[in-house]
Amino acid sequence: MKEEQKNFILFAVFAALVLFGWPMISHWIFPQQPPAPAKMVDGKLQPVPNPGADPAANSAKAIRNRDAVLSETPRVEIDTPSLKGSINLKGLRIDDLVLREYDQTVAKNSPPIRLLSPSGAEGSYFAQFGWQGANAPGADTVWQADGDKLTPATPVKLTATNSAGQVFQVELAVDSNFMFTVRQTVANRAAAPIAVTPYTLISRGQRSTDTSQWAAHVGPVAATTDAAHYIDWKDIESTPQQFSTTGGWVGFSDHYWLTAAIPDQRASVNIQQRGTAAQQYQADVARSQPITVQPGQQSSYTSHFFAGAKEVKLLDAYQKQYDIAKFERAIDWGWFEIIERPIFTYLSWLFKLVGNFGVAIILLTITIRGLLFPIAQKQFASMARMRQVQPKMKAIQERYKDDKPRQQQEIMKLYKEEKVNPLAGCAPMLLQIPIMFALYKVLLLTIEMRHQPFVFWIRDLSAPDPATILNLFGYLHFTPPSFLAIGVVPVLLGISMYFQMKFNPAPMDEMQKQVFAIMPWMLMFLMAPFAVGLQLYWITSNVLTVLQQQWLYSRHPEMKVPVEKPKAAKAK
Known part of the structure; x- marks a missing residue:
């Protein structure tokens, strides 16, 4: 009888440990739930705002009102079935983007998810395109556009000319989903050759509000031809993470959303993730070797920029279409991918x-x-x-x-x-x-x-x-x-x-x-x-x-x- 009592007490202690310790253990083992989309209030279901969808850019806590910041610079409208926003002509940035097909809550009148915001507003998050080299356009350069709206049917050509006689041109195109094509061209009208290095950077002014853990990565990502590297925010605050590769991409992954700078997959490039203790982060990619443009000649470089939802079939299609190394790894499938993929496909x-x-x-x-x-x-x-x-x-x-x-x-x-x-x-x-x-x-x-x-x-x-x-x-x-x-x-x-x-x-x-x-x-x-x-x-x-x-x-x-x-x- 004493043995049975001892066993019962041991079992009771074990049950208590499991019941109260499980939430802490499961936090690390299992992916954590996203914010609940609704809750019961007085017996009725009411939508709950998603704190990670739009970081209160127009609230009292904002650095500046987003609408005011957007109105201060000349812009080209972005209008596609999936995206709505604008291109900032000062510095050539895509810094205003919402996802039309995805709402913040389950409410019928819920606003769409905002992905990108301009510098100076709360939740600053943008992509910028340019060149490294003498006389290249800078962050204060105001580009000239040949159109006022970017759509899948109407690309936009942006031009900047410097005093030395070089003409820099960026042609932006977008499909009906989330992929931008960026064609950067340099025409050298001067008497001497120039060397320039095209780059793309993604700047993020805060960490994601989604939680990153062992089974579901949220944060910086750098993909090479060998593997996708899931990087912790803290790691790049102290030491930049750098990779040299031919093929791959770099960007930031949220629970459901992704931004990715995708270089020419045939060019040798350097990709980098870095940050500061103030939680300012930057992902950038540049050619390993500069492009030399002789007098009277021009040279072009084509890359891509993804900003949108991590739809499984869409990521797979883009990987195949543009031959992007490890692009499907934007979703952290983990060890059980061999089971998860068939389940997802069948479901x-x-x-x-x-x-x-x-x-x-x-x-x-x-x-x-x-x-x-x-x-x-x-x-x-x-x-x-x-x-x-x-x-x-x-x-x-x-x-x-x-x-x-x-x-x-x-x-x-x-x-x-x-x-x-x-x-x-x-x-x-x-x-x-x-x-x-x-x-x-x-x-x-x-x-x-x-x-x-x-x-x-x-x-x-x-x-x-x-x-x-x-x-x-x-x-x-x-x-x-x-x-x-x-x-x-x-x-x-x-x-x-x-x-x-x-x-x-x-x-x-x-x-x-x-x-x-x-x-x-x-x-x-x-x-x-x-x-x-x-x-x-x-x-x-x-x-x-x-x-x-x-x-x-x-x-x-x-x-x-x-x-x-x-x-x-x-x-x-």
Whole structure:
């Protein structure tokens, strides 16, 4: 009896450590949720502003009002199906850009995501194009434009001439998505040759409000032909990160958004990430060798600039179209890419088929369970054999309770004689762990899942359930702590897990019974902060498991027969 009490106390301590320590551990292991798009207030769903979407540039905290800053310099309008903004002709900067197709919240009248802002306003973030070399245009140069609007059908040519007789020209073109083509030309009308080095820089006046962690990088990125380098903000504040490569790109990655300076993939270039303690950051790329332009000659250099959403298929298409090294690595797929990519592709196909990502996740779950069904059959058969040898195993434990080495030896001999494997029952669970982790990353990292509704109050499958029970769905005006913010969907998950374990064969060991009894409710708390889409996957999987178990019980009726305890245990 004392041994059982000791085991129960140890289990209780372990359960408490898991329950309260899990949020801290999961912060590093799993990607963190983006800000919830909605919350319950007085029983009604209300959108929540996204603090990372538009950094309060027109608020009292702003350095200067963004609209005022934009009005101070001559500009060329940017107008495409995906982008809206302007080019600053002073210094030749793209410093005003919003993403038309992506809103800050799930509200119908939500403003679009702002990606770039001018220097002097809060959230300064821009791209600049130019040359290094004598007499090259500088940050104060005002360029002349041959048009007043940049569209996919109307490129814009910008020109600056210096007193020495050189003409610098930048032709900007943009497609209907997020890619700019930048053609830089130098015409030398002087009597002596000149040497100039074309460059592109991306300046960012603050860190991203998104959180970077082990499983989901946010921050500086530099890609070479060999690999994509995910760099920490702090690292470049003290020491610049430099790479020499032929092919690649450099930029800044947010949770869903990306800016990238993409050089000519056939030219040898130097790319660099650097920053300051004041959290001012710059990514730049320049040719390794300057271009020499002889008198009466001209030379051109073509690069690209990406500013937009990290759509999976679009990144893949750009990588193929322009032969950009490692461009698909703008999304930090991580170690499980080999599983995540097929899941994303299949889930996207199901979404196109049914028009609802929640239904698509249910169909994905049915598919996965179908593929794992043969393994589950073997698992159940293994459990049936294990159940048959339980009395013999208990008898051995009683017989050699004072001789642990001999006890283990006899148990292993029993397993071998009866041809059972105690680990065989773990196979389906072990296989589902990487699948669940891969699905979790797909739900959180891919923008295609952002703000995707399911039914009723679930307006975003990539975010936690907003219908928290502890504050009575918002009627009590307080926000529960994260480990108590239990929504309706996590409760359904706990109930489904309870019934799944209830239909499992009851273990003989009392300690195991205690573990199985409390596990569904522990998982309810542990899974509450996770994406609703992942919880939906697990609930569906549990329901299918219960149905599967009922069918397997019909094939193995011996599993319902109570296990007879050994006589020694009865006598005790």
